[in-house]
Amino acid sequence: MSTPDLFTFRNRHFTLSIGITAAILVVTAIAGFIVLPLAQPWVQFANLWDVICSAAGVPQRAPNVTAPEQSKRLSEVVLTSSTLSRPSQEAIGRGATLAQRCAICHGPTGVSRADSPNLAGQYAAVIYKQLLDFRSGARTNAVMSPFAVNLTDQEIADLSQYYAYLPRLPAYHPTPQLPKPNIVIFGAPIRGIAPCGSCHGSLDNKTGSPWLEGQSEAYMKAQLQAFASGERRNDISQQMRNIARAMTPQEIDQAAAYYASQPPDVVKAVD
Known part of the structure; x- marks a missing residue:
């Protein structure tokens, strides 16, 4: 042929x-x-x-930020590993006095009976950044925004150091412990999602990222949904917005339920 x-x-x-x-x-x-x-x-x-x-299995590009979102105020807080790393007893004492106004939502010991975040033992830099963002309008909330708007830099630092000093206590609404879902331990590399533990502990902790164990499931789910929709936008370099947008509703539910079921490390975050 x-x-x-x-x-x-x-x-x-x-x-x-x-x-x-x-x-x-x-x-x-x-x-x-x-x-x-x-x-x-x-x-x-x-x-x-x-x-x-x-x-073809190529990671999807992050959605373009719309003009309305670009016009909203973004966080201008700069954190380093040394931010509030050396609290004084005087600052902790001043923070304890200020925290009496916070007890109705966050509990008298920093552990909430409602769906507000637990603050006892939280990293000082985390609380510091969020309060500054509430004050500037980079993050908004009907309760927290009016409260934070009149706080001075010193008062924000004192509150942050006080709550970081408190021991981490078990949540008021514990749930049976759940096994780690894939999104927490492996992430989803093809979709550009890093493991949750790479920033939020267990694997590593990124400055400004909170520990999540024992936090309210409803609160964590609401925050992930707010990041995904762009309603919350005070994350550093849009990291959480990009991750939450790429997560499925099932993955958001699994991550929130898992962390809510985990007991906190019952130690003082600041010695």
């Missing part, structure tokens, strides 16, 4: 290979453009190129 005859439909092997290739393309197109989108209704694609990238 001559070379030209090899690439004609009279050659059954050539015809068969073309048919198999075409079938693979059709099956791939159906899977990528129909099956996967139906199986992932929570994923939103901006254009056809994003659909193709997703079908």
Whole structure:
């Protein structure tokens, strides 16, 4: 058989290979453009190129920040590993006096009976940043914003050091301990999601990232949803917004339920 005859439909092997290739393309197109989108209704694609990238397993680009979100105030707090690392007894004492105003939501010992975050033993830099963000408007809340707006820098530092000094106590609403979900220990690398523990403890702790064990499940779920929607935007370098947007609703539920079920490390965060 001559070379030209090899690439004609009279050659059954050539015809068969073309048919198999075409079938693979059709099956791939159906899977990528129909099956996967139906199986992932929570994923939103901006254009056809994003659909193709997703079908090929390429991490989806973070959604473009809309003009209204760009116009909102962002956090300007700069944290380092030495931020509030050396509290004085005087600062802790002043913070204890100020904290009496916080007890109605965060509990007299820094452990909330409601769905407010537990502050006892929380890293001082975490509380410091959030209070500064509430004061500046980078983070908003109907209760916290009016409270923080009149705090001075010294009062914010004193409150942060006081709560960091308190021992971490068990939550008021403990739930049975749950096994670690994949999103917590492995993340989802293809979607650009790092393990939760790489910033929030167990693997490592990033300055400004809170410890989460024993926090309210409802509170953590609400914050992840707020990050995903862009309602909350005071995260450093948009890290939590990008992660929360890429998480599925099931992963958000699993992460919140897991951390709520874990007992805190019952030690003083500051010696």
